[in-house]
Each structure stands twice: as C-alpha cells, then as structure tokens.
Amino acid sequence: MENPGGPVISTECLALLDMLPSGIVIIRNDFSILFWNRCLEEWTGIKKGEILEKNLLLEFPTLNQPTVATRLPQVFAVETPVYLSSKFHPHLIPALLPDGISRVQRGAVLPVRLGGDEVHAMLVIEDVTDLSHQITGFQNMRDIARRELAERKKAEEALQIANAKLSLFSVITLQDIRNQLTAARGYNYLLSHSLNDITEIQSTAGKIDRQLSLIEKYISLMLDFEQLGKEPPQWYSLRQVIKQAMVQVQFFQVTSGPEIEDLRIYCPPLLEHIFANFLENAKWHGKTTTQVRISFGTRGDTGILTVGDDGVGVPAQDKERIFREGLGTKTKLTLYHTREVFAITGISIRETGVTGKGARFEIVIPRDGYRFMRVLPGEKPQEPE
Amino acid sequence: MCMIVDDEFRDAITEIINIGVGKAAGLLNEITGSHIQLRVPELRLVPIGEIADVYKTVLGTDILSTVMQEFQGNFSGVTALVFPQDSALSLVNLLSGDQSPATDMDSVQVETLKEVGNIIINAVMGSISNVLSEHFSFSLPVYYEGQLSSIAANHLTSEEDAWVVIARTQFLIESMQIEGTILLVLEVGSMEQLMKSLRKTNG
Numbered sequence: 001m002e003n004p005g006g007p008v009i010s011t012e013c014l015a016l017l018d019m020l021p022s023g024i025v026i027i028r029n030d031f032s033i034l035f036w037n038r039c040l041e042e043w044t045g046i047k048k049g050e051i052l053e054k055n056l057l058l059e060f061p062t063l064n065q066p067t068v069a070t071r072l073p074q075v076f077a078v079e080t081p082v083y084l085s086s087k088f089h090p091h092l093i094p095a096l097l098p099d100g101i102s103r104v105q106r107g108a109v110l111p112v113r114l115g116g117d118e119v120h121a122m123l124v125i126e127d128v129t130d131l132s133h134q135i136t137g138f139q140n141m142r143d144i145a146r147r148e149l150a151e152r153k154k155a156e157e158a159l160q161i162a163n164a165k166l167s168l169f170s171v172i173t174l175q176d177i178r179n180q181l182t183a184a185r186g187y188n189y190l191l192s193h194s195l196n197d198i199t200e201i202q203s204t205a206g207k208i209d210r211q212l213s214l215i216e217k218y219i220s221l222m223l224d225f226e227q228l229g230k231e232p233p234q235w236y237s238l239r240q241v242i243k244q245a246m247v248q249v250q251f252f253q254v255t256s257g258p259e260i261e262d263l264r265i266y267c268p269p270l271l272e273h274i275f276a277n278f279l280e281n282a283k284w285h286g287k288t289t290t291q292v293r294i295s296f297g298t299r300g301d302t303g304i305l306t307v308g309d310d311g312v313g314v315p316a317q318d319k320e321r322i323f324r325e326g327l328g329t330k331t332k333l334t335l336y337h338t339r340e341v342f343a344i345t346g347i348s349i350r351e352t353g354v355t356g357k358g359a360r361f362e363i364v365i366p367r368d369g370y371r372f373m374r375v376l377p378g379e380k381p382q383e384p385e
Numbered sequence: 386m387c388m389i390v391d392d393e394f395r396d397a398i399t400e401i402i403n404i405g406v407g408k409a410a411g412l413l414n415e416i417t418g419s420h421i422q423l424r425v426p427e428l429r430l431v432p433i434g435e436i437a438d439v440y441k442t443v444l445g446t447d448i449l450s451t452v453m454q455e456f457q458g459n460f461s462g463v464t465a466l467v468f469p470q471d472s473a474l475s476l477v478n479l480l481s482g483d484q485s486p487a488t489d490m491d492s493v494q495v496e497t498l499k500e501v502g503n504i505i506i507n508a509v510m511g512s513i514s515n516v517l518s519e520h521f522s523f524s525l526p527v528y529y530e531g532q533l534s535s536i537a538a539n540h541l542t543s544e545e546d547a548w549v550v551i552a553r554t555q556f557l558i559e560s561m562q563i564e565g566t567i568l569l570v571l572e573v574g575s576m577e578q579l580m581k582s583l584r585k586t587n588g
Contacts, residue, residue: 071412108525
C-alpha cells in the first residue's frame with residue numbers, strides 16, 4: 001500500500017508534544033507505548049520510564065473496552081482517525097484533579113508516522129472537566145426553570161378550571177339559598193297569618209331558624225369557594241391536612257400508615273374541608289363508625305389514597321348517587337363538590353366499600369399529583385413549595 | 386454537466402455503503418447498549434448544485450446538523466453524515482439516554498454526534514477502502530449546522546462540477562426511526578476515478 005503522506009512526527013515534534021497541555025500517548029500496532037507526554041505524567045503520576053513499552057490496553061482497562069479497542073486497529077490499517085466523545089468515554093485514562101475529582105476527558109486517535117513507513121496511533125486527550133461541569137450546571141438550571149414553568153402553567157390551567165367550577169358552584173349554591181329563603185318566607189307567612197297556638201308558633205320559628213342556619217352554611221361555603229378561584233393548586237402535606245380536619249370535625253379516631261407521613265398531594269385549596277367532610281360523613285352517615293383509616297399505595301404509577309371507616313357503609317345502589325349535586329346536608333362541603341374539586345388536578349374518587357362493613361373512598365391520584373417530602377420543623381401547613 | 390451512471394455502479398456503491406453501515410451499527414450497539422439497526426434504502430447521484438433541492442425533497446427540510454470528514458487519495462472529497470436538526474438531537478438523546486427537551490445542541494451533544502458520525506463515516510470509508518484497495522488519509526470529524534446550501538458552498542466543496550452520492554440512512558432505535566443521509570461529495574474527476582476503481586474491482 002502506497003504511503004499517502006500522512007502526518008510524520010520528528011524527534012523535535014515529540015519534544016513539542018511534551019509541552020502541550022493535552023495528554024498524548026503514541027502506540028505501536030501491538031498497542032505497546034512508544035511515547036507518553038509530560039502532561040500524562042502530571043495527570044496520572046506515572047512517569048515515562050514506568051510506562052514505556054507496556055501495553056496501553058492492559059494498563060488502562062477503560063481503553064480495553066470493545067467501544068475503543070475494536071476501533072484502534074482501523075487507525076493502523078485504514079488510517080481513519082477515531083473520535084472519542086466525553087459522553088461515551090469520560091475517563092479514557094483515569095486521572096484525578098488536585099481536589100480529588102475525576103477529570104472528564106475527550107480524545108482522538110490519529111494515525112502518525114515517526115520517520116519510517118510504520119503507522120502508529122497517537123491518542124490525544126483533552127481535559128474538558130470545566131466545560132462538562134458548566135454544561136451540567138447549565139442543564140440543571142435549565143431543567144429547574146423548565147419544571148417551574150411547567151408547574152406554573154399547570155397551576156394557571158387548574159386555576160382556569162377552578163374558576164369555571166366556581167361559577168357553577170356559585171349558581172348551585174345561590175339556587176340552594178333561594179330555596180331556603182322561599183321556605184323561610186312560607187314559614188314566616190304561616191307565623192304572620194295562620195298560627196295562634198304557641199307550640200306551633202315555636203315549632204315554625206324553629207324551622208325558620210334551621211333555614212337561616214342552612215343559608216348561613218351556604219354563604220360560608222361560597223366564601224370557601226372563593227379560595228378556589230384565587231389560589232392555584234398547591235402541594236399539601238396530607239398529615240397536616242388530616243390533623244386540621246380532625247380538629248375541625250372533633251373526630252379523633254383516625255389512624256394512618258407510615259406512608260402518609262411524608263406524602264404530599266397536589267390539589268386546589270379546600271383539601272382540609274374535603275377531609276373534614278370525609279370524617280363528618282363517617283361520623284354522621286356511618287352511624288356505627290368507631291374508626292377512620294387512611295392509607296396510601298400505588299397501582300403502577302398511579303397513587304391510590306383510601307379513606308375507609310367501620311360504619312354501616314354505603315348501599316350498593318347509592319355508591320354513585322352520593323356524588324350527585326344537592327346531596328349531603330349535614331356537612332358543609334358535599335361529595336359532589338369533593339369530586340369536582342379533585343378533578344381540577346386530575347384526581348378522581350369513587351366509593352368501593354362493602355355495604356354493612358364500612359364506607360371506603362378510593363382517591364386515584366395521577367403520577368405528577370403526589371410526592372414524598374418531609375415536613376420541616378416549623379413549616380406552616382399548606383404552604384406552597 | 387452530464388454523467389452516465391449505470392445501475393451496476395449504483396448497486397455496487399449501495400452494497401459497499403451497506404457493508405459500512407452494518408459494521409457501524411454493530412459498534413453503535415456496543416457503545417450505547419441500545420439495539421440499533423442502520424439501513425440505506427435509497428441512493429442517488431446528483432451534481433453538487435442540486436443537492437439542497439434534492440435534500441429538501443428527500444427529508445423535507447434543509448436546516449441541518451452535519452458531521453463531516455475530508456478524505457484524500459486516488460479520489461478525494463468529503464464524507465458527511467447529515468440530519469435535520471431536530472432528528473440529530475433526538476438521535477443523540479436516544480443514544481446517550483438523555484431526556485433533554487432542548488431544541489439546540491450543547492457542546493457535549495455535538496461531541497456525541499461527532500463520535501456517531503465518525504463511527505459511521507469511518508465504517509463506510511473503511512468499506513470503500515477495503516473493497517477498492519484504495520488508500521486515503523482523513524481529517525478529524527467537524528460539526529456544522531445551518532442551511533445545506535450554505536454548508537455545501539462553504540464546507541463541502543467549492544467546485545461547481547463536483548458530484549454527490551446521497552445515501553438515505555435510517556436509524557432504527559428502540560422502535561423509533563430517525564432518518565439522515567450519508568453524503569459522499571466527490572471532487573471533480575473523483576467520480577470517474579471511483580467508477581474506474583469499481584469496474585476494476587468487479588473485473
């Protein structure tokens with residue numbers, strides 16, 4: 001094969017290679033080391049005298065991989081240069097920086113001649129540690145910014161949905177208030193025109209008072225709904241939410257597994273009211289309830305939060321009906337509202353309990369809607385992260 | 386300029402390139418740990434002046450990421466691996482296992498693409514060198530991005546009469562298909578020299 005006149009390195013050039021700030025090693029086609037520059041001596045602590053004539057691949061297992069070793073023969077045979085990126089070969093010849101960090105390297109293997117016709121391979125290694133760390137740092141910053149942007153976008157979308165639901169809730173609640181007012185007006189008419197007996201008057205006045213209480217409850221509910229339209233969804237510590245709900249309802253027979261401890265759920269405001277509603281339902285509708293149990297598990301990537309009690313349970317024919325609009329007068333927030341509020345962040349809920357053995361609400365949370373993070377001492381509950 | 390290219394030549398060069406990409410696929414499998422298949426389903430020969438139009442027809446864009454290596458020998462030119470920019474990024478991310486949602490390549494990703502290009506170009510040129518018993522010297526891979534017409538004029542060749550072998554190349558990686566092309570840009574006179582070598586080899 002004719003010599004095409006590829007790079008020829010003279011003895012003077014070798015002296016020059018000794019001064020370059022890149023690692024340079026020249027090998028014969030049996031991989032024995034012919035030249036080892038000063039830079040490599042500094043990087044590895046291995047002096048020329050210790051390494052010359054040794055087999056490069058046997059000395060450095062990082063190079064004795066098929067991804068490098070199988071490409072070296074073509075440098076000698078076909079004289080094609082081989083490029084070795086830092087992504088696939090970050091530590092060609094392992095070397096530490098003074099602070100103990102491994103140097104990140106990239107390299108190229110070039111065919112060279114040292115005077116004669118014999119082709120040698122020159123491995124040139126660049127230290128790209130700084131560049132690599134800068135890029136990693138930039139990528140991390142970019143990923144954080146991207147995540148924050150995605151979270152903000154998600155929150156804005158959820159807020160839009162929440163506002164749409166808020167309008168719907170307002171219409172429903174105002175309709176309820178109007179119904180109670182109509183009833184109260186009817187009772188008031190009776191008081192003014194038809195009733196003379198003191199017992200009947202007292203009973204009718206009591207009915208008017210109950211209507212007014214309901215109106216008060218609905219107004220309070222509307223004020224709570226206001227939060228939905230103002231505040232975007234946040235990450236809530238479930239442990240804190242349960243604690244507050246227990247205090248709100250004054251029902252303390254609640255147990256939860258250790259998995260609840262660091263669990264956080266991405267949900268619109270009102271999660272505390274939703275859990276208070278579960279506890280109130282258990283207390284009022286469960287009739288024989290002595291305990292509520294809250295647990296969390298996963299099904300694939302999906303989070304499954306269950307709230308179960310040992311009360312009478314929900315009759316089979318009512319399992320879906322309980323989520324309908326207008327049901328639930330004992331509690332402030334109904335299961336209809338619960339389902340609608342959960343839906344804002346993609347959470348769904350259904351009743352899966354066994355009639356006679358207790359109610360069981362299964363809350364299905366998408367993968368990006370739950371995470372585990374310890375509540376820090378002194379951290380305020382329901383603070384956005 | 387008129388160039389008569391018979392089917393025999395086209396078949397022979399397709400086969401040589403296929404041998405090369407087959408070897409490259411094996412090496413890429415080793416490096417990335419992914420199952421990669423490389424195919425060259427189509428090969429065309431066009432004058433350099435028509436390359437941008439042809440390329441746009443084949444891949445639907447002429448904004449490209451390119452890794453290229455010059456070669457010199459009995460016939461000379463440039464071998465390039467060319468991708469639409471978004472395909473180049475997808476390929477690098479797939480091969481390196483990154484999930485970068487970025488639209489621009491950073492220097493580590495450029496390096497990675499340069500190594501991939503180097504593997505494929507070396508394999509193809511090694512295959513040509515072996516089959517034709519021709520000897521070449523090569524430059525290290527370089528990376529360019531931009532419009533193909535500009536890359537062609539500034540980095541592939543300044544000769545208006547040069548010819549280009551365009552080999553469509555499909556990368557099949559983990560049920561994804563990424564399409565690029567291998568360009569073999571031959572200087573004036575080199576195409577005739579390549580055909581002569583092939584005829585000589587085929588007897």
